[in-house]
Amino acid sequence: MKYPINLFGYTVECEINIEGEKFEVDIPEEGQRALKQYLVRVLPKYGRESSSGSSLQSLVELAIDAEKTLDGKMVEPKLKLPYEFQPEIKEKLIEAASLQDISATQLLIRIIENKYQEVIG
Template sequence: MKYNINLFGNNFDCELRIQNNALTIALDEDNQKALASYLSRVLQKYTEINPTENNSLEVMVKKAIQVEKSMGGRMSEPKLKLPYEFAPEVKEKLIECADLQDTSATQLLIRLIDQKYQEVMNTN
C-alpha cells in the first residue's frame, strides 16, 4: 500500500507492506536519496555532523532519531530565502503540487532540484 509518511519533519512516499502479521515500511531508492540529502542539510542545524565523513543513511537516521528524542519534537529544515522569481501560473502549480504532497513549496522545490542534480551529475 502506498502511503505518505513524515520522517524528521519532511514527507516521503513509501510502501507499507504487511506479511505474516508484520508491518514494514519501504522507501524506494529515489526517496532514500532524497531523505539522505534532506538529513545532510537538516542535521547540521541540530548536531555535529562532519561533511567530510561518509555519513551513511543509517548513521544519519540514527542521529536524527536521537535529535528528535532529545528535543521532544520534529526537526525542520533551515529556512532559506531564495532569490527566485516565477511567473504566477508556475508559482500556482508549484504551490498546488506542494499542497497535494503535504509539504511546503520550498521543500518541494529543493527536492526537485536535488533530484535533477543527481540525475544530471549521475550521482548514485
C-alpha cells in the same frame, strides 16, 4: 500499499507490506537518497555534524538522537528564495506543493535535488 510517512520532518513515499502479523516499511532507493540528502542538510541545524559521505544508517542514528533531545520533531529549514517566479509558474508550484502537503520551497528543493541526482548520478 503505498503510503507517505514523515521521518524527521521529511515526507517520503514508502511501500507498506503486511503479511500476517509481520509489518514492513520499504522505502524505494530514490526516497532513501532524498532522505539522506535532507538529513545532511538539516542535521547541522540541530548540532549534529554530517557529510554527504556519511551512511544513511549513521544519519538516521544522528536524527533519532537529535529528536530525542527536542521537545518536538525536526523540521526542514525554511528558505526565502532570492528570486521571483512568473505568477503562473508560482501558482503551479504552490498547487503542486499543496497536493503533496509540503511548502513550495520544499518542493522546489526536491525538484532540484532530483535533477541533480539525475545529472550527476
